[in-house]
Amino acid sequence: xxxxxxxxxxxxxxxxxxxxxxxxxxxxxxxxxxxxxxxxxxxxxxxxxxxxxxxxxxxxxxxxxxxxxxxxxxxxxxxxxxxxxxxxxxxxxxxxxxxxxxxxxxxxxxxxxxxxxxxxxxxxxxxxxxxxxxxxxxxxxxxxxxxxxxxxxxxxxxxxxxxxxxxxxxxxxxxxxxxxxxxxxxxxxxxxxxxxxxxxxxxxxxxxxxxxxxxxxxxxxxxxxxxxxxxxxxxxxxxxxxxxxxxxxxxxxxxxxxxxxxxxxxxxxxxxxxxxxxxxxxxxxxxxxxxxxxxxxxxxxxxxxxxxxxxxxxxxxxxxxxxxxxxxxxxxxxxxxxxxxxxxxxxxxxxxxxx
Amino acid sequence: xxxxxxxxxxxxxxxxxxxxxxxxxxxxxxxxxxxxxxxxxxxxxxxxxxxxxxxxxxxxxxxxxxxxxxxxxxxxxxxxxxxxxxxxxxxxxxxxxxxxxxxxxxxxxxxxxxxxxxxxxxxxxxxxxxxxxxxxxxxxxxxxxxxxxxxxxxxxxxxxxxxxxxxxxxxxxxxxxxxxxxxxxxxxxxxxxxxxxxxxxxxxxxxxxxxxxxxxxxxxxxxxxxxxxxxxxxxxxxxxxxxxxxxxxxxxxxxxxxxxxxxxxxxxxxxxxxxxxxxxxxxxxxxxxxxxxxxxxxxxxxxxxxxxxxxxxxxxxxxxxxxxxxxxxxxxxxxxxxxxxxxxxxxxxxxxxxx
Numbered sequence: 040x041x042x043x044x045x046x047x048x049x050x051x052x053x054x055x056x057x058x059x060x061x062x063x064x065x066x067x068x069x070x071x072x073x074x075x076x077x078x079x080x081x082x083x084x085x086x087x088x089x090x091x092x093x094x095x096x097x098x099x100x101x102x103x104x105x106x107x108x109x110x111x112x113x114x115x116x117x118x119x120x121x122x123x124x125x126x127x128x129x130x131x132x133x134x135x136x137x138x139x140x141x142x143x144x145x146x147x148x149x150x151x152x153x154x155x156x157x158x159x160x161x162x163x164x165x166x167x168x169x170x171x172x173x174x175x176x177x178x179x180x181x182x183x184x185x186x187x188x189x190x191x192x193x194x195x196x197x198x199x200x201x202x203x204x205x206x207x208x209x210x211x212x213x214x215x216x217x218x219x220x221x222x223x224x225x226x227x228x229x230x231x232x233x234x235x236x237x238x239x240x241x242x243x244x245x246x247x248x249x250x251x252x253x254x255x256x257x258x259x260x261x262x263x264x265x266x267x268x269x270x271x272x273x274x275x276x277x278x279x280x281x282x283x284x285x286x287x288x289x290x291x292x293x294x295x296x297x298x299x300x301x302x303x304x305x306x307x308x309x310x311x312x313x314x315x316x317x318x319x320x321x322x323x324x325x326x327x328x329x330x331x332x333x334x335x336x337x338x339x340x341x342x343x344x345x346x347x348x349x350x351x352x353x354x355x356x357x358x359x360x361x362x363x364x365x366x367x368x369x370x371x372x373x374x375x376x377x378x379x380x381x382x383x384x385x386x387x388x389x390x391x392x393x394x
Numbered sequence: 395x396x397x398x399x400x401x402x403x404x405x406x407x408x409x410x411x412x413x414x415x416x417x418x419x420x421x422x423x424x425x426x427x428x429x430x431x432x433x434x435x436x437x438x439x440x441x442x443x444x445x446x447x448x449x450x451x452x453x454x455x456x457x458x459x460x461x462x463x464x465x466x467x468x469x470x471x472x473x474x475x476x477x478x479x480x481x482x483x484x485x486x487x488x489x490x491x492x493x494x495x496x497x498x499x500x501x502x503x504x505x506x507x508x509x510x511x512x513x514x515x516x517x518x519x520x521x522x523x524x525x526x527x528x529x530x531x532x533x534x535x536x537x538x539x540x541x542x543x544x545x546x547x548x549x550x551x552x553x554x555x556x557x558x559x560x561x562x563x564x565x566x567x568x569x570x571x572x573x574x575x576x577x578x579x580x581x582x583x584x585x586x587x588x589x590x591x592x593x594x595x596x597x598x599x600x601x602x603x604x605x606x607x608x609x610x611x612x613x614x615x616x617x618x619x620x621x622x623x624x625x626x627x628x629x630x631x632x633x634x635x636x637x638x639x640x641x642x643x644x645x646x647x648x649x650x651x652x653x654x655x656x657x658x659x660x661x662x663x664x665x666x667x668x669x670x671x672x673x674x675x676x677x678x679x680x681x682x683x684x685x686x687x688x689x690x691x692x693x694x695x696x697x698x699x700x701x702x703x704x705x706x707x708x709x710x711x712x713x714x715x716x717x718x719x720x721x722x723x724x725x726x727x728x729x730x731x732x733x734x735x736x737x738x739x740x741x742x743x744x745x746x747x748x749x
Contacts, residue, residue, distance in 0.1 A: 203725055205693060212694030212702070255666050255688055294649050294668060311610050313649060333610055338560060339567030347567070370558055 042177030044242070049111040049180050053243060053284035053305045053327050055360040061352065062110035063385040064182075065378070067368030068103040069115045073375060075102045086131045090117055093166040100171045104179060106375070107382045111179050111243070112171060114236070116164055118186030118247055121228050122195045124155035135199075142198035144206070146214070149221045154228045157235035164232075165239045172240030183241030185233055187248035187289075188225035188270075189263035192218070204253055211262060218262065226266040230273035237275055237283055245286040245308075246270065252291020259295055268302035286329055290367060296321040311366030315354040327360035332381075334365045337373040341380055348384040357390055397532030399597070404466040404535050408598060408639035408660045408682050410715040416707065417465035418740040419537075420733070422723030423458040424470045428730060430457045441486040445472055448521040455526045459534060461730070462737045466534050466598070467526060469591070471519055473541030473602055476583050477550045479510035490554075497553035499561070501569070504576045509583045512590035519587075520594045527595030538596030540588055542603035542644075543580035543625075544618035547573070559608050566617060573617065581621040585628035592630055592638055600641040600663075601625065607646020614650055623657035641684055645722060651676040666721030670709040682715035687736070689720045692728040696735055703739040712745055 044050070048062035070076055079099050083089035090096060100115040119137055123129040128140025143149060155161050172181050185191075194200070196207040210218045233244050251263040267287055274282050287299055288308025299307050300322040309318045309330035318328055336347040348363075355361040363385045369378070399405075403417035425431055434454050438444035445451060455470040474492055478484040483495025498504060510516050527536050540546075549555070551562040565573045588599050606618040622642055629637050642654055643663025654662050655677040664673045664685035673683055691702040703718075710716040718740045724733070 203690065205690060205725060205727060208688070208690030209693045212691060212698045252667065256669050256672075291646070291667070294672075312607065312646070314611050317611075317649075333563070335558065335560060335563030336567060338564045343567045370560060372560060 042175075044177050044180060046110055046179045049182075049362060050242060050284055052360060052362050053286065053329075055305075055324075055327050057359045061361050061363050061385055061388060063363040063382055064109040064111040064113065065103075065365050065369050065381075066113075068107075068109060068113065068378075069099045070369055071371035072369055072373040072378075073102055073106070075099075075106070086117075087123070087129070090115070090120065091163045093163055093170050096163075096167040097170040097174055100167070100181075101174055103378075104175070107378055109179065109382065111182055112175055113182040113245070114164070114168055114171065114184060114241065116167070116184070118184075118191060118249070119194055120161060120164055121155060121185070121225065121232060122191060124160035125152050125195075125228075127195060137194055138199040139195060142206075143192075143195045143221060146217050146220075149217055149224065152221070152224050154224060154231065157232050161232060161235070165235050168236050168239040168241055180242035181240060182243045182245055182286075183233060183236030184245040184247060185229045185270075187246050187251060187263055187287075188222040188229065188266040189254075190248050190250045191225055192221050193250045195221070204250070211258065222262060222266045223269075226269045226273075229270050233270065234273070234275045241283065243284040243286065244274070245288065246304075248287065248289040248292070251289035256295060259289070259292065260298060263289065264295075264298060264302060271303045286362075288329070293318070297323075300326040306360075306362065308364070309366065315351060315361070316356060319355065324358075324360065327362060328355065329362040329364050331364070331366040334367050334370055334373075337365075337369065337377045337381065339377075341377070344377055344380055345384050348381050349388065352385065352388045353391070397530075399532050399535060401465055401534045404537075404717060405598060405639055407715060407717045408641065408684075410660075410679075410682050412714045416716050416718050416740055416743060418718040418737055419464040419466040419468065420458075420720050420724050420736075421468075423462075423464060423468065423733075424454045425724055426726035427724055427728040427733070428457055428461070430454075430461070441472075442478070442484070445470070445475065446518045448518055448525050451518075451522040452525040452529055455522070455536075456529055458733075459530070462733055464534065464737065466537050467530055468537040468600070469519070469523055469526065469539060469596065471522070471539070473539075473546060473604070474549055475516060475519055476510060476540070476580065476587060477546060479515035480507050480550075480583075482550060492549055493554040494550060497561075498547075498550045498576065501572045501575075504572055504579065507576070507579050509579060509586065512587050516587060516590070520590050523591050523594040523596055535597035536595060537598045537600055537641075538588060538591030539600040539602060540584045540625075542601050542606065542618055542642075543577040543584065543621040544609075545603050545605045546580055547576050548605045550576070559605070566613065577617060577621045578624075581624045581628075584625050588625065589628070589630045596638065598639040598641065599629070600643065601659075603642065603644040603647070606644035611650060614644070614647065615653060618644065619650075619653060619657060626658045641717075643684070648673070652678075655681045661715075661717065663719070664721065670706060670716070671711060674710065679713075679715065682717060683710065684717040684719050686719070686721040689722050689725055689728075692720075692724065692732045692736065694732075696732070699732055699735055700739050703736050704743065707740065707743045708746075 048058050051058045052062050096115045130138050284305040286306040287304040293313030306327035306329050311331050311333040332351045403413050406413045407417050451470045485493050639660040641661040642659040648668030661682035661684050666686050666688035687706050
């Protein structure tokens with residue numbers, strides 16, 4: 040199965056090893072801003088039909104690699120595949136975001152949750168990973184991913200997206216033991232899921248904690264970070280004792296980067312509200328950093344986008360350990376030409392000489 | 395007009411003078427969680443009808459003072475009164491939030507913006523301030539307020555609420571001079587507006603920067619903080635050289651509290667994602683702090699709400715300069731009994747004796 044990896048910039052940067060240049064990939068790089076993605080999505084019929092079809096998921100995963108030459112592919116999938124496999128009636132209404140027909144509201148709902156077998160209910164994801172890995176033929180590494188238990192739980196308990204997170208906060212304050220049980224089930228399901236992705240060929244993994252930032256500092260540690268640490272702890276070690284590089288990203292978690300960095304990950308994602316120089320101080324160079332261009336900078340005129348991209352590259356400073364990315368996912372209205380410019384700017388970047 | 399102020403806890407705490415106990419009020423304390431508010435709102439017919447009717451605005455401002463004995467009243471109004479007075483076709487669709495029929499998209503739109511005369515187009519607000527001040531009869535101080543120019547501009551440019559702020563970010567990156575002109579117009583309009591509120595009787599003022607947290611650190615300083623500083627600078631000084639106490643609140647701005655504190659305000663608001671102990675270190679006790687209970691804690695069982703309230707009180711520590719509040723507005727589903735419990739907990743709080 041495994042071709043020799045010809046571009047290992049990402050893996051080296053995640054391990055803070057020297058690289059000839061900074062690797063670059065973008066969150067949601069396979070997405071609606073690409074006409075070829077929209078065409079495949081149209082053939083699939085719906086977002087979930089696209090996610091659950093390994094051939095089509097493989098196709099859209101490779102599209103941005105073919106077009107832009109990113110330094111990493113990321114599995115095309117969704118953070119809600121696990122609750123989808125738990126039979127909660129997930130639907131994606133057009134323009135409305137995800138909705139669960141059977142949200143999780145109490146202890147009895149939690150008791151009923153099965154832990155999906157990645158080889159069965161999530162087989163479509165694992166097949167997609169294997170197929171993408173094969174089709175990549177060693178061009179770039181493949182990143183597998185999952186949502187953080189806290190973030191996935193917000194959708195399961197709220198029944199969809201939320202502004203105030205009233206339902207899950209009610210559970211957090213009123214029935215914290217139930218919430219801990221839910222998060223524990225999700226953490227265990229996620230360990231199996233990510234290990235199956237690794238076994239099928241994922242060469243790095245990332246945890247997306249999109250909603251960790253709505254918690255207080257103490258709650259972040261107790262209800263989000265703790266379960267991400269559990270997952271990292273449960274990842275398969277290779278025969279040589281090594282685990283694939285692990286990235287953890289808490290959106291809105293800039294103030295907590297030191298805690299996030301301490302849970303045994305190789306890299307932390309940084310959103311655009313924290314400068315990389317500040318982030319680097321906070322994590323004291325113990326982990327690599329991934330980020331952090333404002334996704335809206337892709338709506339800027341070319342010369343401004345270029346300047347903003349350089350600003351991010353320079354703010355990291357010297358030395359290894361920076362994976363260029365956005366601070367959040369790319370948005371549908373972005374012109375693909377802007378993405379080309381961004382990639383070219385990162386590729387050609389040469390840090391200023393030592394003073 | 396001016397009765398003697400019988401409860402000056404808020405004003406003393408904002409100036410970091412010693413107080414017998416911590417003052418408490420809640421953002422959006424006159425709101426939909428109160429049955430008496432819903433009744434008045436029903437009589438008004440619509441949200442804007444309520445805002446623009448001084449008698450009714452006065453009535454709902456006083457309701458939570460009568461019911462809970464808060465230590466401050468805050469003018470019942472909206473941060474979008476200024477753009478409303480600029481004739482942008484503001485409407486509040488039920489459950490949809492604000493919408494502008496004529497959003498601001500380019501230089502020509504900005505050129506057309508009038509600076510509203512608070513004595514004319516915003517007369518209803520100024521009349522409400524005077525009426526509330528009279529009706530309060532010195533029970534507690536009255537806080538006037540406005541939105542920050544950046545936050546108000548997001549609604550004007552996006553045409554309503556937004557998740558990604560694509561339109562205004564496009565302007566920020568692509569036409570920053572236009573955006574600066576828009577922010578400058580808003581800052582000048584806000585100075586007139588707040589000075590009129592102060593002249594009519596507002597005893598403290600607050601700037602709500604609800605969306606400052608979607609900016610990068612450099613953009614926050616350039617596009618939000620700078621214009622809030624301009625406004626504070628333009629506020630009327632009394633004959634004794636004193637200005638009314640000024641509170642600045644940037645939601646999601648926890649990492650930038652030191653910068654916010656430095657613009658000449660008396661207090662900064664803190665959302666629940668930063669501990670007050672951390673916030674106090676960041677501002678080095680140069681300003682008072684207002685906050686910062688998670689609004690969702692009001693959905694918790696009584697004993698948990700009490701514990702969370704005490705945790706916030708204790709996290710500030712010893713000494714003057716804490717105004718108890720939520721980290722954001724109270725939500726409609728809150729049981730008013732919980733608010734009574736919160737107020738009682740703050741009133742009865744006695745800090746632990748010196749060690």
